[in-house]
Amino acid sequence: MIAAIKDIIKNSNHIAVLTGAGVSTASGIPDFRSSEGLWTAERSREELMSSAFFHENPEEFWHYYKSIFKLKLLQNYGPNQVHRFLNELEYGRERVDIVTQNVDGLHTAAGNGNVIEYHGTLKTASCPVCGTTFSLEKVIEETIPYCSCGNILKPDVVLFGDMIRFHEEAENLVKKADLTLVLGTSLSVMPFNMLPMVATGTKILINNYPTDKDYMFDYCIHDDLSEVIEKLKA
Structure with a gap:
């Protein structure tokens, strides 16, 4: 499956990446x-x-x-290997968009140019x-x-009870992307967890345990995110 996913990533020109707390834990930041x-x-x-x-x-x-x-x-705290991998994805592609639930600012610190901080900062x-x-x-x-x-x-x-400002923008990005890559999130928080439903390209989930939304995806890997990223980079 790793080989198939590497090939999909390699051939995707516009990638939308949805990230959750699992991306930041390798930097020492707890959920x-x-x-x-x-x-x-x-x-x-x-x-x-x-x-x-x-x-x-x-x-x-x-x-x-x-x-x-x-x-x-x-x-x-600083960016980890997952953040740096996503930054490297930008090289030679039309576009890579990050839509993150995380509020730590590490995607921007890693150098990603198109970051939507879905839950603020x-x-x-x-x-x-x-x-x-x-x-x-x-x-x-x-x-x-x-x-x-x-x-x-x-x-x-974004506090409980606040409006989500960027949901429509995030929806538009995943609709246009060739690939939607979902990393380190249980997809348990609405309305963020509805974004994969509107994605039209290939959908891949990498999380350390199964989610209730696994059925939405073409490929699912349940394993340590950092270890999977290292395999994708190899």
Whole structure:
């Protein structure tokens, strides 16, 4: 199967890549859903990381947000072999588009030119009133980050209850691609998990365990993502 997939990738001119937390784990970044010691029976992660909770109690929200995402450590992470492989795919092709659920910014750091951060980014925060955007450094420095206009900043990740801004754009990309390559995601989060359904080209899934959406794909590999990528590069 590896040989067949290598041949498909080699002959694909426009590749759409959908990525999830499994792409970043090799960089040492855990899936925030697996965070321990931060959830209680009274408050689920969905509540704590919701737009409603931010607007109701922004000070408390920022306490949980910084703990969950460990923002101070974010600057210590870098792209891994999966990110670099996707960057190398761009050479000599018409187009490679990355649509990622990850909010760590590592696809852009690896040099990919066309990246849609489907769930936003940890790298910045913006004022919900005047719209001014600030860097991660300011967010880290201040316990509760404020805008110069006096309002508390809102992180630029998509919180529970927020609208997904780029779904239609992502759909258009997978519809046009010769190949849709899905890496390191369980495809359990809507509406991201609906993107493979509208893809018209060959569809390949590589994840470390089966998903409920395996039936959508022409090829599925259930194995360690980094190890599979090394085989595809060989």
